[in-house]
Amino acid sequence: MGQDAQQIFLDPAIRDWVLIPIMLVMVLVGVLRHHATQLLNSTPKGNLKGMRESAALLRARTLRSPAGFILPFPAFACRRTYLASAFEAGSYLKNPQAANSGPANPMTDPAGMEAMMDMMKKNMAMIVPQTLIMSWITFFFSGFVLIKLPFPLTLRFKAMLQRGIETADMDVTWVSSLSWYFLNLFGLRSIFTLILGEDNAAGGLQDMNQMQMMGMPGMGAQQPMQQPGEVANMFKSEKEFLELAQHEWALMGVEARVLELYGVKVDATEGEEKKNV
DSSP, X not given: OOSGGGOOOOOHHHIIIIXXXXXXXXXXXXXXXXXXXXXXXXXXXXXXXXXXXXXXXXXXXXXXXGGGGXXXXXXXXXXXXXXHHHHHHTTTOSOGGGTTSOOOOGGGOHHHHHHHHHHHHHHHHHXXXXXXXXXXXXXXXXXXXXEEOSSOOOGGGHHXXXXXXXXXXXXXXXXXXXXXXXXXXXXXXXXXXXXHOSSOSOOHHHHHHHHHHXXXXXXXXXXXXXXXXXXXXXXXXXXXXXXHOOOXXXXXXXXXXXXXXXXXEEETTTTEEEEOO
């Protein structure tokens, strides 16, 4: 087939009534989805007992770190004894009765249920509009050829760029209406960033990445809930670390070090100060 046979003359009405409207609808739906997601976001409720657990662990780690060396040894020893006794008794546990029980059921935890509902609402806000737009394009614009890409491509891109067109001889650079939808779905992120800012919930690719991060432990912002037995073991380990911690007061001899900075030499044996000449 010659090169002349590959040329297709498109009606300008396709550009005005199919190409541009699909892109505008995708942008408007993305903006609406962003604002709908903002409205669906529930205010996180603080869990005082859970925060108390985390704060106790953080306090113990800070105490045995170099940041705790600023305390005199009596103050360090007093805090170490208190925290070790509290960890041994389980005073900071959110649910001491469940520390020795089996894994907790996440369906009975209000915080876990609230997180699952938030995830479901965000998924519905993403899936429902995209399904409606795809159905609209498939019903009204099935088989339309909209645009020709200005650069050559290999045949591997034919299935991606010509969805809905059963023509094996068409040049791979021509784009169908359904493929134009997918190109806008994954390519409008820069437009949404320009309109809505960096942290927006309008881009389809960004929403899919967030869904994947929520499903993978350690990658998303929502970490899996720790079991009571795991927290109790962390307290026991922290108690052992505190008992083995070595303390060296950071302010030991600070007067002599400060005077040496200003050129004053201190004789500790005689208690005399000699100025360097």
